[in-house]
Amino acid sequence: MSERTYERLNVFKTYKLYVGGKFPRSESGRVYEVSDAKGNWLANAPLSSRKDARDAVVAARKAFGGWAGATAYNRGQILYRVAEMLEGRREQFVREVADAEGLSKSKAAAQVDAAIDRWVWYAGWTDKIAQVVGGGNPVAGPYFNLSSPEPTGVVVVLAPQESSFLGLVSVLAPVIATGNTAIVIAGEKSPLPALSLGEVLATSDVPGGVVNILSGRTAEIAPPLAAHQDVNAIDLAGADEVLAKELEIAAADNLKRVLRPQSVDNAHWFTTPGTERMTAFLETKTVWHPTGSLGAGGSSY
Amino acid sequence: MPTTASTALPLKDVTTSNSTLRRYLHGLPGVDAVGLEARAASLGTRSIKTTAKAYAIDLAISMVDLTTLEGADTPGKVRSLGAKAVRPDPTDRTAPATAAVCVYPDMVAVAKESVAGSTVKVASVATAFPAGRAALPVKLADVRDAVAAGADEIDMVIDRGAFLAGNYLKVYEEIVAVKEACGASARLKVIFETGELSTYDNIRRASWLGMIAGADFIKTSTGKVAVNATPANTLLMLEAVRDFRAQTGVQVGVKPAGGIRTTKDAIKFLVLVNETAGADWLDNHWFRFGASSLLNDLLMQRQKLTTGRYSGPDYVTVD
Numbered sequence: 001m002s003e004r005t006y007e008r009l010n011v012f013k014t015y016k017l018y019v020g021g022k023f024p025r026s027e028s029g030r031v032y033e034v035s036d037a038k039g040n041w042l043a044n045a046p047l048s049s050r051k052d053a054r055d056a057v058v059a060a061r062k063a064f065g066g067w068a069g070a071t072a073y074n075r076g077q078i079l080y081r082v083a084e085m086l087e088g089r090r091e092q093f094v095r096e097v098a099d100a101e102g103l104s105k106s107k108a109a110a111q112v113d114a115a116i117d118r119w120v121w122y123a124g125w126t127d128k129i130a131q132v133v134g135g136g137n138p139v140a141g142p143y144f145n146l147s148s149p150e151p152t153g154v155v156v157v158l159a160p161q162e163s164s165f166l167g168l169v170s171v172l173a174p175v176i177a178t179g180n181t182a183i184v185i186a187g188e189k190s191p192l193p194a195l196s197l198g199e200v201l202a203t204s205d206v207p208g209g210v211v212n213i214l215s216g217r218t219a220e221i222a223p224p225l226a227a228h229q230d231v232n233a234i235d236l237a238g239a240d241e242v243l244a245k246e247l248e249i250a251a252a253d254n255l256k257r258v259l260r261p262q263s264v265d266n267a268h269w270f271t272t273p274g275t276e277r278m279t280a281f282l283e284t285k286t287v288w289h290p291t292g293s294l295g296a297g298g299s300s301y
Numbered sequence: 302m303p304t305t306a307s308t309a310l311p312l313k314d315v316t317t318s319n320s321t322l323r324r325y326l327h328g329l330p331g332v333d334a335v336g337l338e339a340r341a342a343s344l345g346t347r348s349i350k351t352t353a354k355a356y357a358i359d360l361a362i363s364m365v366d367l368t369t370l371e372g373a374d375t376p377g378k379v380r381s382l383g384a385k386a387v388r389p390d391p392t393d394r395t396a397p398a399t400a401a402v403c404v405y406p407d408m409v410a411v412a413k414e415s416v417a418g419s420t421v422k423v424a425s426v427a428t429a430f431p432a433g434r435a436a437l438p439v440k441l442a443d444v445r446d447a448v449a450a451g452a453d454e455i456d457m458v459i460d461r462g463a464f465l466a467g468n469y470l471k472v473y474e475e476i477v478a479v480k481e482a483c484g485a486s487a488r489l490k491v492i493f494e495t496g497e498l499s500t501y502d503n504i505r506r507a508s509w510l511g512m513i514a515g516a517d518f519i520k521t522s523t524g525k526v527a528v529n530a531t532p533a534n535t536l537l538m539l540e541a542v543r544d545f546r547a548q549t550g551v552q553v554g555v556k557p558a559g560g561i562r563t564t565k566d567a568i569k570f571l572v573l574v575n576e577t578a579g580a581d582w583l584d585n586h587w588f589r590f591g592a593s594s595l596l597n598d599l600l601m602q603r604q605k606l607t608t609g610r611y612s613g614p615d616y617v618t619v620d
Contacts, residue, residue, distance in 0.1 A: 019354070054611055057611070057613075061613075061614075114525070227609075227610035227611070228610060228611040228613070229610060229611060229612045229613040229616055230611065230613025230614065230615065233612075250610075253610065254538065258471060
């Protein structure tokens with residue numbers, strides 16, 4: 001038999017949100033046009049409303065207990081699995097990043113490779129961060145005094161506007177590595193890599209609701225999330241100065257932890273990060289445990 | 302204003318024997334199941350916003366029978382539930398009180414004390430709740446105990462075994478006897494456990510049977526089985542109370558119970574009430590929600606409307 005040749009219909013991809021492990025359209029039914037760096041239409045992305053944001057908080061809260069309660073080792077394995085899945089979809093992400101940021105294929109590939117390596121890096125940190133920021137404290141009394149870090153809770157992450165994938169991964173991975181659950185507001189101009197990341201997370205053993213990805217107008221979705229009483233922290237990486245101020249005021253109402261935006265250039269995302277983005281969303285729990293007498297007479301054990 | 306059901310029973314002549322009662326109940330029109338579910342679903346699509354939503358939330362709060370029916374209920378838990386019923390949102394005194402607290406008979410005295418001086422009533426389940434598998438004298442003693450302890454309302458369960466076996470007269474006589482044990486002071490809610498009645502036709506028959514026997518309220522379910530209140534079976538019961546009033550002049554209340562957890566659900570039920578039975582039933586004397594977690598969601602939505610920001614479970618009491 002000879003190969004049949006025929007003209008194929010275009011198969012366009014419908015980009016959808018990622019909330020609670022599912023891929024819903026925006027509750028509002030709205031979409032907006034996403035174009036590449038040269039202004040050519042790429043796809044329609046969902047234009048989320050504040051109700052999508054509210055649903056995402058409910059999903060993130062529901063997932064928090066299980067994710068925070070999972071062992072650090074298990075979380076590390078799951079994050080490493082994300083890196084494995086990304087590796088398999090490398091070509092797709094290279095194409096999406098190249099379109100979104102107007103990069104050459106090789107430059108986009110460098111971004112994607114760095115992002116995959118970043119997942120692996122944070123996957124390694126899950127069961128080591130406690131030894132770095134926690135530990136035994138010397139105290140004046142017959143006690144063991146132990147501090148251990150615990151996740152803050154539900155964290156809203158405003159993804160960086162300029163670095164659509166490497167920047168996104170660099171702010172998201174540290175949040176979930178320590179056991180927080182996240183609601184990500186994808187970069188407004190180029191949300192497609194973030195929405196595709198949702199598809200990777202859904203197939204990587206990451207429990208539904210641990211990461212929730214919204215696309216749309218940052219200035220529309222972020223304020224209700226900043227004011228939301230059931231959100232524990234907010235990372236303002238993707239907010240401009242005016243928006244960041246407004247969000248910080250709204251966040252003060254229930255004493256959310258706020259990570260202010262740092263002025264960074266794109267090269268910044270390539271440098272190996274420190275632990276700051278993890279420790280920003282950790283709470284320290286300290287336990288005093290009586291030891292009995294540990295004086296010169298020896299231990300009572 | 303319609304009279305209450307306590308005086309002369311309507312449709313008395315159909316209850317002379319089991320066969321006349323059976324003939325009457327089986328003579329009721331059959332239920333179009335597909336049409337019923339489609340109607341209930343279409344009424345659930347109404348969009349209730351802003352001031353109408355605020356009104357609906359306050360109305361729904363005032364209709365809640367705040368319920369705790371656990372083996373692990375302690376006097377302390379019942380007291381905290383009573384306090385919550387009287388003042389659901391301690392941070393906002395404009396939030397209305399709920400309609401009642403609903404407890405087991407042995408907790409009635411504690412509940413009564415905890416809501417003293419307020420408009421909140423005390424409802425007690427009785428008659429060997431939730432299974433209803435006990436002899437009639439035991440069930441009646443259960444009811445008398447609860448009434449003596451001060452219960453304003455009695456939630457009884459029907460004998461589903463007798464109903465499904467076609468022994469309608471036994472079910473009827475039991476309801477009449479319980480109604481008598483309630484005396485003049487307590488209103489009687491009759492629970493059908495719709496999830497165990499299998500068909501919509503049975504729910505319609507049970508509704509009429511309960512109303513003929515003198516129920517002040519007909520109630521969907523105990524909350525203890527897999528299927529509880531659904532929009533469809535509540536719609537069916539609302540049609541029954543509407544038709545019953547048209548036929549006899551007696552108004553009967555409806556109480557869906559179990560499985561209603563969100564404000565959105567509650568508002569859908571209120572739409573059903575308004576569109577089916579009518580505005581006369583939009584009052585906590587004639588419509589109730591049997592629920593426990595629903596109240597917290599209503600309060601969070603209420604806080605959202607008054608403050609403009611989404612609230613969270615950290616800002617309502619855990620009961």
